[in-house]
Amino acid sequence: MNYVSKKIILLPVIILFSLFLAIFSSSSNVHADDYLKNIQSKGTLVMGTSPDYPPYEFLSKGANGSQVYGADVELGQQIAKDMGVKLKVKSMSFDSLLVALQTHKVDMVISGLNKTPERAKSVDFTNSYYQSGTGLLINKSDKGKIKSYQDLKGLSAGAQVGSVQYDLIKKASKDVNVKGMENVNDLILALKSNKISAVAMDSAVADSYVSHNPGIMKISAGLHSADSNNNVAFPKGATSLVKKANQTIKQVTTNNLYVDKFIPDSIKHMSSNKKTSTASSMWQYKDFFITGIKGTMLISVVSIFFGIILGIIFALMRLSNNWLLHAIAVCYIEFIRGTPQMVQIMFVYFGLGAIVNVPALTSGIIAISINSGAYVAEIIRGGITSIAKGQSEAALSLGLSEKQAMRYIVLPQAFKNIWPALGNELVTLIKDSSIASVIGVGELMYQMRAVQADTYQGVAPIAIIMVIYFVITFTISRIMKYFEGKISHGTND
Known part of the structure; x- marks a missing residue:
């Protein structure tokens, strides 16, 4: 391993170590x-x-x-x-x-x-x-089969990740397959669709869900904990x-x-609309979905704008003959592409946010822009390398500088080649913006959760945002296809 390779490997380690030191030291400042x-x-x-x-x-x-x-x-x-x-x-x-x-x-x-x-x-x-108890939610069809957690042997039970009920049901029996989910509405949906046989949750919360879901019922879990306060x-x-x-x-x-x-x-x-038809109930929440569309499009448009800027910068840095610029670009691209986007969003919001107080929406845009920039950089790099070297040589022979040759000759042709790939990246980014809901950003996924929580209907809100996402992405794909034809036609002329 040569000296330059060692520097490339050490650079991200040093950066991450410095960030972690700053984060943990900041928590003790108050x-x-x-x-x-x-x-x-x-x-x-x-x-x-x-x-x-x-x-x-x-x-x-x-x-x-x-x-x-x-x-x-x-x-x-x-x-x-x-x-x-x-x-x-x-x-x-x-x-x-x-x-x-x-x-x-x-x-x-x-x-x-x-x-x-x-x-x-x-x-x-x-x-x-307040002191609460633990109840088990089951389907009414299982009333005679499941009477407590002891009857769950060999079956699957669900609970909210990080909750006391999750730990209780997991410790109670090793023969129960415990599935943890972040959202209680997802657990109820899994129960009603027979993906799991029971849900362990707070007794009062269980009563609320039973009152709005006629197909399920609450039974005593038979589980007790000193941590129920x-x-x-x-x-x-x-x-x-x-x-x-x-x-x-x-x-x-x-x-x-x-x-x-x-x-x-x-x-x-x-909500008191449990007897309202699904269509009528969903129409009442149209403002939620409209707000979600606005949030999703704001995140997507701003993120793709900065993503393209970052992509151009880091693509040129990776193609640079300067070893330091090349090393920084390689570290950025490989690290971002090698880590989950949800982790990146949470790190920006919770990690960097411990140093500088960044709002949830801004954190989501920053994280998604950085993530998009890494992928766009590789798309642009591929487009630049696809242009024959003779193009640059001809530009230089005509008296253009290397920067002018890149700006006026290479990049325009490269963007023509990568236009379809950029369109795909925009479509992917719109769908991935849903991950920002994990930190409370009010985009489509977040608003869908709000509708689920207020209507106690699990499938209908999901179906609606699926259609909304399809309409948005299909429309953008058609627009990108139209401009692709224009670019190709202009080039052929």
Whole structure:
């Protein structure tokens, strides 16, 4: 291995190591006594939650589209009020909540979260504000066959990834095939389509889903855990916030506000359209899908714009005779193409976001642009290398500089050759923008989840966004095909 190859290998290692050092060192910059003071100074308390757990937290139609409601949200509002600040709610997948808390993307997490010894090592918990049980959801057709978790031997059971119920059902029996999913609506859909035989979840949440799904029922799980108390989570060392929140929780539990007020108030916002036809129900949520289309197209258009710019830059760098520029381009292209896009989105939002507070939408655009840039770079490099060297030599012989030859002779011909591939990349990017929903970006996939949560219909919203994605991508493919014909016709003339 020569000296240059060693540098190429070491460069990404050094960059990543520096990033990790910066991220982990940034998490210790806030002193415990400053947490409450900082929250009151900025005037807002950011609450992280996974809104697929009615009646604790769920998405429903509000004055400005989808809005998060629930007993946990009302508790968060009370905590914020007692701190003298306003509450801001951020939605994301359940298994991302504690990561968001550790990287200071949110100030607290209230999401039907149970305190466990493992979680307590990473975050600080308040006293319990509510105690829940565990129930099993099964299809009514299995009523006589499944009476508790003991009857699940040899069968498949589902639970939300990262939940106490997931750990409970997994530890209860080694003979049960436990399938974890991020979203509760997906679990219900899997149950109704007989992909799994049961779903383990919070008892009150199970009641909400049973009330809107006539084909399923709740039974006693026969599972008990000391970790069934719901708690509020704060960053590790945020003693001032924990103490302040505990004062609110003491007031709430003493007066039984959570059960007598917060839950009943939340139920009022839950959808009552379970008897409405599917077509009528979906039409009522057209604004959700329109908002999702706008979000998807915004992400796609901006990302492909910056992706092409990055692609041109790194393609030229990889073709450069300068070993450093070539090495940087190779590291960038190979690393981005060798890691999943979801991981990249989460790293930009949670990782780099720990250093600089980047909004979810901006993080999604940055990550998707960077990902697209790596693929576009290879497409452009292939287009440039497909042009005969005689073209560049002829341009140089006519007195053009190397930059002018590349700009006026090589690149125009290369773009003609790679136009179909660029069209495919744009179509792929539009579909991949759905991954941004994992950090709470309000594109099509996120809005589809909102409709699922509010209507308790699993398949219909999926079918609608499939059609929407097809219409968008097919239209773009036709447009790209039209311009491809124009380019070819212009060249032939």
